[in-house]
Amino acid sequence: MKIKHIFTDMDGILLDSHGALSDTNHWSIYYSELPITLVSARSPLEMSDVVEKLQLSTPQIAFNGNLTFTQNQFGLQILDKNTLNSETVFQILDYVSNEFPKVSLNWYSLAHWYTNKQDKGTFIQKALTGLEPRIKTFDGQSEIYKIMMIVFDQNELRQLQNQLNQLEIPNVAIQQSGQWYLEITSDKRTKANAVQSILNDEALDFTQIAAIGDGHNDISLLLQIGRSAFELAISKEIKQLAIKSEFILQR
Known part of the structure; x- marks a missing residue:
């Protein structure tokens, strides 16, 4: 099935070890025809520069799924939020x-x-x-x-x-x-829950997206994906944790 939306983590995937966006990643995404959503543990403040550089108008996911927002020249529009007591x-x-x-x-x-x-x-x-x-x-x-x-x-x-x-x-x-x-x-949201909400709005399902992640907090999302893309440096620990959850990561 054709991929219709890409969801990607930021640190260690889109950004390098210094938190910088490489020219290759920048222009690959900038000229992509697919909608792209950043799915991050970061705050929207820490995501803002990357969203602006890539000119992403799609919903973005922060705080491990507990904030979904869009960003434009006027600021943030909050689509969903869950705070701590x-x-x-x-x-x-x-x-x-x-x-x-x-x-x-x-x-x-x-x-x-x-x-x-x-x-x-x-x-x-x-x-x-x-x-x-x-x-x-x-x-x-x-x-x-x-x-x-x-x-x-x-x-x-x-x-x-x-x-x-x-x-x-x-x-x-x-x-x-x-x-x-x-x-x-x-605990009201995970990355997977937040992605599901976006897919519901777009009338898509998990078989129609690609997800890229390499962290403990990405497992909930990766377990939902029927077809996924992973960077080559994905950690062995994350593979083992996912396999224990009866999901095999395939490159």
Whole structure:
């Protein structure tokens, strides 16, 4: 069946290790006749430059499926959103700050990136995105879509994830996104759910699209695809996790 829409992750797929869009990817997508949707853990603020460069008018997916939007010269049009409960944000930020003080702790509203301190993690994010965080404590006044923790020790990352899971906080999804990143969003949406909503609007199904992804947070989407495209560098770990879920990744 002919492919009618492409859905692609950004980091490690569309963007290089420095967060840059290569000329090859830029012009390949710019001149593509197919509609293209970015499906990312990033905030729309971190996606904006790429959406603008590629002149994408289709719906875009941020925060692991919990925000769907379009972008034009007037700003963003929100099509679907799911935020974290403010009490939940207070609870998680307080817990991580006290129990894992060395972890780089960040949280995101629609328009801003916040952190409680500058550290190695925030400097890396600044280099990748070209953005500056606002340093402040959470005051409950902003709608928060994502809490992101950057952990450079894999054992500590696993321990952090296990302890957060043991808290059994309702209505949240806790998942790894990349080697160093642990992210918390609403559990109301996944990347797959968000893609399905777009397909419903376009009267398409998963057999008519190509999906490109290589991260833990892409598995929900990849499991739904009948025909997929994957970069050659897709990690063995993601293949193994997908195979355990009774889905075989084919190149």
